[in-house]
Amino acid sequence: LHGATQRLAVWVDRRFFRDAYNAEQILSDLAENVRSIVETKPLLETVAQRISDSLHVKQVAVLLDGNGPYSPAHALGYGTLPDLAFPPNAATVQVLKDEKQPTRVYFDDPASWIYKTAAMSDEERGQLAALRSELLLPFSVKDELLGFISLGQKLSEAPYSSTDVRLLNSVAAQTGLALEVSRLTTAMGNELAARERLKRELEIAREVQEHLFPQRFPSISGLGYAGLCRPAREVGGDYYDFLELPEGKLGVAIGDVSGKGIGASLMMASLGASLRGQAAVVESLTELIQRVNNLVYGASSINRYATFFYAEYDPQTRHLSYVNAGHNPPIVLRRTQVFRLDVGGPPVGLLPNSCYEQGSFSLEPEDLLVLFTDGISESMNEQEEEWTETRLIDFVKTCDGLAAVESMNRIMTAAQTFAAGAPQHDDMTVVVLRIYS
Numbered sequence: 001l002h003g004a005t006q007r008l009a010v011w012v013d014r015r016f017f018r019d020a021y022n023a024e025q026i027l028s029d030l031a032e033n034v035r036s037i038v039e040t041k042p043l044l045e046t047v048a049q050r051i052s053d054s055l056h057v058k059q060v061a062v063l064l065d066g067n068g069p070y071s072p073a074h075a076l077g078y079g080t081l082p083d084l085a086f087p088p089n090a091a092t093v094q095v096l097k098d099e100k101q102p103t104r105v106y107f108d109d110p111a112s113w114i115y116k117t118a119a120m121s122d123e124e125r126g127q128l129a130a131l132r133s134e135l136l137l138p139f140s141v142k143d144e145l146l147g148f149i150s151l152g153q154k155l156s157e158a159p160y161s162s163t164d165v166r167l168l169n170s171v172a173a174q175t176g177l178a179l180e181v182s183r184l185t186t187a188m189g190n191e192l193a194a195r196e197r198l199k200r201e202l203e204i205a206r207e208v209q210e211h212l213f214p215q216r217f218p219s220i221s222g223l224g225y226a227g228l229c230r231p232a233r234e235v236g237g238d239y240y241d242f243l244e245l246p247e248g249k250l251g252v253a254i255g256d257v258s259g260k261g262i263g264a265s266l267m268m269a270s271l272g273a274s275l276r277g278q279a280a281v282v283e284s285l286t287e288l289i290q291r292v293n294n295l296v297y298g299a300s301s302i303n304r305y306a307t308f309f310y311a312e313y314d315p316q317t318r319h320l321s322y323v324n325a326g327h328n329p330p331i332v333l334r335r336t337q338v339f340r341l342d343v344g345g346p347p348v349g350l351l352p353n354s355c356y357e358q359g360s361f362s363l364e365p366e367d368l369l370v371l372f373t374d375g376i377s378e379s380m381n382e383q384e385e386e387w388t389e390t391r392l393i394d395f396v397k398t399c400d401g402l403a404a405v406e407s408m409n410r411i412m413t414a415a416q417t418f419a420a421g422a423p424q425h426d427d428m429t430v431v432v433l434r435i436y437s
Contacts, residue, residue: 028167032174040064040182044074047175051151052076055164059132059152064139064179070147077152084127091120092128096138097145102165102172105133135160137168139176146179148172218244221315222365224404225252227431228412236427237264238373239271239306243279248315251279254327254431255308255348256373263304270299271306271348285312289323289348289356296349305350309341309371318363318435323356328377328389332361333368333396365437368407370396375426379415382422387415404434 037043048060059077063070069085070093086093095103095113105128106112114125132152139146149172151160160168213229227240237260243251255271257264274295275288282288289310296306309330311322324330324344332339343359363369372392379387395414399407411430 028170037178037182040179040186041074043175043178043182047171048074048076048149051149051168051171055151055160056155057151057153058155059150061131061150062147063150064147065145070145073147082130084130086124086127089119090124091117092124092136093145094119096136096148097140097143100138100140102169103136103138104160105136135165135168137172139172139179141176141180146176146183149175213240214242217242218250220250220313221248222318222436223250223313223315224434224436225250225432226405226408227254227429228408229427229429230412230416230424231427232375232424233261236260237268237306238375238427238429239268240371240429240431241272241275243276245279245312250313250315251310252313252371252431252433253308253310254330254371254373254429255306256327256375256427256429257306258304260427263301267296267300267304267306267349271296271308274299275310285310285321285323285358286356289325289345290354293325293348293350293354293356294352297352300349305347307373308348309344311341313363313433318365320361320363320369322359322361324359325354325356326350328372328374330372331368331370331393331396332363333370333400334364335366335400336397338393338397363435365435366401367435368396368399368402368404369433369435370407370411371431372411373427373429375424375428376411376415376430378426379419379428380422380425381418381420387418391418402434404432407434408432 037046044062048062051057052060057077059075061072061075061078061082063086064073065088069087070090071085072082075081095117103113105114107114107129114120114128128150131150133150134153135151137149137151139148151168154160214227217225225242227242229236229238229240231238237257239253239255239257241251241253243253245251253275255268257267257271271292274292278288278291278295282291289308292308307327308325309322309327310325311320313320322341322343324342326344326347329340329342332341339361341359341361343357345356346354348354377387377389377392392411392415395411396407399410402410408430411432412428415428
């Protein structure tokens with residue numbers, strides 16, 4: 001008798017819609033073709049509309065997990081999108097996760113799961129009633145429930161047949177796979193877009209940083225000088241600068257900020273701005289570096305500091321006054337003699353209210369002064385062997401008599417040649433001064 005009743009219901013359903021598409025054919029085609037739709041919105045619209053058209057369903061609602069509750073993402077037959085949501089721990093969600101197959105909803109059967117499930121609340125039953133649910137189709141991928149479809153009553157008021165459920169289960173399974181592909185495609189697209197934005201932002205940051213390096217070189221009597229920085233990344237934490245000072249003097253600075261990337265480059269910019277701002281109003285080198293230290297300390301995080309060397313050169317006396325704040329001691333080459341400039345104090349930004357000592361050095365004609373960051377001396381080859389300051393000093397000796405620019409380029413090339421194609425692990429900066437008679 002039950003079988004005869006079901007066959008009659010199917011016959012009535014099909015007779016009632018003589019001009020409708022063949023439901024079985026439509027749903028079979030839908031299950032086959034849905035995998036080719038990779039965008040979520042067209043996917044949901046297509047699935048909902050085809051199910052509604054083929055089975056003549058009054059209300060269809062598609063609910064998705066938006067990294068939280070399952071809420072309607074697309075719906076037909078409600079006028080407006082239903083305003084409701086099923087939390088991840090809702091009884092309906094748990095049943096669909098466990099069953100992983102179409103689940104019927106019987107409001108008129110006291111033995112139905114919507115009454116027997118202990119975790120089911122009156123509010124949740126009310127939400128299913130608001131959707132007019134008769135059949136729930138889960139979108140499951142492995143053990144994850146991506147969402148589900150709520151199907152309301154057919155226009156014929158006939159129940160969903162076993163054939164309907166079988167075909168709808170196939171559609172739901174393929175839709176789940178398509179949703180997963182869509183989600184991964186969207187995530188990849190967002191990541192690529194983010195990478196492109198980051199790449200462009202880094203390009204802009206690099207352009208800005210390049211403009212923070214000296215753009216003009218004031219002419220200083222009896223002195224040739226040059227500087228070059230090669231960041232390990234798009235932006236770096238190495239710093240150098242030349243300052244035009246009163247009475248024809250020249251300020252020379254070089255620094256190496258801890259860390260790499262955007263954070264280091266921002267501190268590098270802060271260091272340069274602090275130096276230029278204070279150098280114009282403070283005459284004492286020790287007081288100048290103390291102020292720079294406190295400004296950088298106040299503006300940087302606890303793990304940020306910079307080794308820093310600042311000197312002022314007087315071309316009238318060839319006298320160099322300097323403070324070395326924890327930086328690699330610059331090299332002075334005088335024919336075969338080598339001197340190091342190491343008087344000063346701790347790195348800037350490391351401690352508040354640090355004290356510094358001023359050093360001085362009298363330069364002579366043909367002296368070569370080389371300032372560098374540890375990216376030069378610690379340039380590393382594929383065997384993880386460092387170039388070292390010893391090799392750097394030996395190479396500087398070969399630059400005796402060469403102009404500042406040529407010496408600078410040769411030192412940079414030598415450090416890179418030593419690395420022999422190994423990835424550059426640190427920013428590399430060289431500043432060279434040549435004293436003329």
